[in-house]
Amino acid sequence: MIVRFLILCLALATPLAAEVRVPQDRAEITLSFAPLVREAAPAVVNIYASRVVETRSPFADDPFFGGFFRDFGGRPRVQNSLGSGVILSPDGIVVSNYHVVGQATDIRVVLNDRTEFQARVLLGDEEADLAILQLEEARDMPHLTLRDSDTVEVGELVLAIGNPFGVGQTVSSGIVSGLARSGTATGNARGYFIQTDAPINPGNSGGALIDVQGRLIGVNTSILTRSGGSNGIGFAIPSALVAQFVAQARAGKIRFERPWAGVVGQAVDADLSGSLGLSMPGGVVIAQLHPLSPFREAGVAVGDVIRAVDGQPVNTPAEMIYRMSVRGIGHDARIEALRQGDPLDLTVRMIAPPDDPPRETTALDASGVLPGLVVARVNPALASEMGLPLQAEGVVVTDPGPYGARAGLRAGDVLRRINGAEVTGPRAIDGLLRRAAPRIRLDLLRGNRRVSLRFRV
Structure with a gap:
């Protein structure tokens, strides 16, 4: 009897072997990010870029003093930058930030398994702070799929993957803190951003912001900080704009082409909404229209308030241009507007800025x-x-x-x-x-x- 009691006690004291398995559904995967990171991380790369710049004398272009200072300056100097990128296709299309690779003469891309590729810039845009790269001799590359960023909601769990401070690939988690952030990010980027509290630090630029299903919803681009490190306010360029960049790069464009509005607008705040007879602030009031503006052609007039583009609300000029850029040149956009309080539904053709009259350079x-x-x-x-x-x-x-x-x-x-x-x-x-x-x-x-x-x- 005593022996049986001791055997029972030993059995109870022995811990049961823990079952190790991959989470099977969305509810389970939120308990651990390890399977998600294992799948997504190979598509996030480290980027090492360098360019040669000439140091110039401030008198180099002076017609009188230039001769005296001809031998001063002019020495080549190498500038290096470090950042991250995301592979978007099996043939090696990569998205990163313009400030990481813009004007680089040598770009080296390193995967997390230490495989290295040379890359070249297909298309870059300083204003959007995006660049599309092509990896040389790349085949069957791991890649992330794009999720429509318009379906993202505040409060969603997200992961930021990148190479902060050059320490190596790092993953941080957080949530989507805000949407439609415009005019708040630092750096070159202007427009519309996804805000997240996932820690983002220098070197994360160009890295991936992914959802819990491993889909890319944004490209990390900047932070608001006083110390130089992450304060929990980071910004990512939405995947909808990234998709338009990829499409133009594949079409052979070397500069990003935005639709031309031909308007000057102003955000409708609380003070302005009262003078316009609106019940609440919101939208963009048109202050000027160019004679060739497609908005003018569609019937928009000075004083009209643009409320939405393709069903998405716009509250600043930057948001309106973003929505037009996502729609793309050659397509029609549905515009919801107000004229003296009465609703207007218009269709505006997205066009490139007219090169008319001739420049006569x-x-x-x-x-x-x-x-x-x-x-x-x-x-x-x-x-x-x-x-x-x-x-x-x-x-x-x-x-x-x-x-x-x-x-x-x-x-x-x-x-x-x-x-x-x-x-x-x-x-x-x-x-x-x-x-x-x-x-x-x-x-x-x-x-x-x-x-x-x-x-x-």
């Missing part, structure tokens, strides 16, 4: 008054490229040249008059300058400011 040769000066006629396409105001018109400086720069000209200056004579077109510049020499006065617009430059030649 003109460069002054060595016999000109300002050799090297390059000017062109302003049109919507050129205005978009140079960041000019919507209503800019006339002749713009695209390159001041060494002598023009010394006189105070800058790229983006819109020339209005030369010694009081109106500038009618790019081809008239050379003759106007010759007649005005040697004492020249240029009246121009620099942004929204009127500027006059006086100099002798």
Whole structure:
């Protein structure tokens, strides 16, 4: 009897062997991220980029002092950057941040199994802070699928995978803290972001933000911080925009093409909503319309309030441009608007900025008054490229040249008059300058400011 009692006690004291198995459903997988990470991590890569830059003397372009400082500066210097990326296809298409790989002369991509690939940039955009890369000689690569970021909800569990501080691939967890964050992120990126509290640190840039099913919902791009480390406020570029970048890269584009709105808008806040007769703030009120704007063609007028694009609410101009970019050039977008409180449903064609009228780009040769000066006629396409105001018109400086720069000209200056004579077109510049020499006065617009430059030649 005593022996049986001792055997029973020993059996009760011996721990049962724990069952080890892969979670079988969504409820179980939330208890452990290990199977999810094991599946997703191989598609997240470390990126090492470098570029050679020339150190230049500040007097290098000066026509007088340049000769004295010819031997100063000009030494090549290598700049290195570290970041992360995500493989999106078996043939080695990778997405990362522009600030990681932009203008790089050498890009090395390292998988988490230490396999290395050389890569080249197919398409990059500094404003969106996105770049699409192609791995050289890549086949059957592990990759993540894209989830439509418009289906993401606040409170969802997410993982951030990247290479923070260069310590190696690291995973952190959190939730989606907010959506439609615009104008709050730091760095080059502008537009619409997913906010997360998953720790993101330097080196995580370009890494993956995935859901609990291992699908990519965003590309980590920036944080808000005072210390330089993660404070729990990170931003990711939504996967819907990433998909449009991939599509354009596969179509052979080298620059990201955004649909052109041809409007100037302002967010409707509480004060503005009252003057517009709206019951609550929200939307974008149209303040200016370009004559060639597709919104004007569709029937939008100054004072109308754009409330939604393709069923998605927009509350800032950045959100509206994001929604148009996701829709893509060549497609129609459904616009929901209000005019004096009455609803409007319109269809707007997504178009590229028109390259009309012709630019008539003109460069002054060595016999000109300002050799090297390059000017062109302003049109919507050129205005978009140079960041000019919507209503800019006339002749713009695209390159001041060494002598023009010394006189105070800058790229983006819109020339209005030369010694009081109106500038009618790019081809008239050379003759106007010759007649005005040697004492020249240029009246121009620099942004929204009127500027006059006086100099002798």
